[in-house]
Amino acid sequence: MTTIEFFLEQLNAEVATTRKMLERIPNDKYDWKPHPKSMNIRSLATHIAELPTWIPMVLSTEELDFAAAPYNPTIINNTENLMALFEKSFVAGLEALVADKEWLMNDTWTLRNGPEIYSRDKKWEVIRLTISQIIHHRAQLGVYLRLLDIPIPGSYGPSADEEFVPIEVEEAA
Structure with missing residues (x-):
């Protein structure tokens, strides 16, 4: 399995759970936060919806310099627009993971703010981190939803809000 094939598998595995989590956000809760520092x-x-776009960015550039290109997030005010943004970003991430880019995976990519370098890693490491960030922030969103008493979907099995149905296993004779 190539690195590209591995990341395609990972991204596809995480998209369904991420989609289920994002689509549960009520339109009247977009300004809510659990703590003043949150x-x-x-x-x-x-941020979750835009993260897949880091994949094509990493594969097509050598760095991101926040001093030269400040982050301007898309303004989202409802779940319909959020889901459209997520789907568009997900497709961009998938479309960037093509076999002819395998040779780029060991190139170095830098994240900086002017002269301050935050990280300098291989492109494959940044893509792995991007997928991990989707998972991390999705879990963070799950806490937000739980605090709002909104049922959350399971991620790698059922959540406390979903009915667990055990699989019956036949005993060997």
Whole structure:
């Protein structure tokens, strides 16, 4: 399995759970946040929805310099627009993971803010981190939804809000 094939498998595996989590956000909760130091749901959900676009960015550039290109998130005010953004970003991530880009995986990619370098890693490491960030922030959103008493979907099995049905296993004779 190539690195590209591995990341395609990973991204496809995480998209369904991410989609289920994002689509549960009520339109009247976008400004809510659990703590003064926390992001509001709008910022968190937008970040999750935009993260797949880091894959084509990493594969087509050598760095991201926030001093030269400040982050301007898409403004989302409802779940319909959030889901459209997520689907568009997901497709962009998938479309960037093509076999002829395998040779780029060991190139170095830098994240910086002017002269301050935050990280300098292989492109494959940044893509792995991007997928991990989707999972991390999705879990964070799950906590937000739980605090709002909104049932959350399971991620790698059923959640406390879903009925667990054990699989019956036949005993060997």
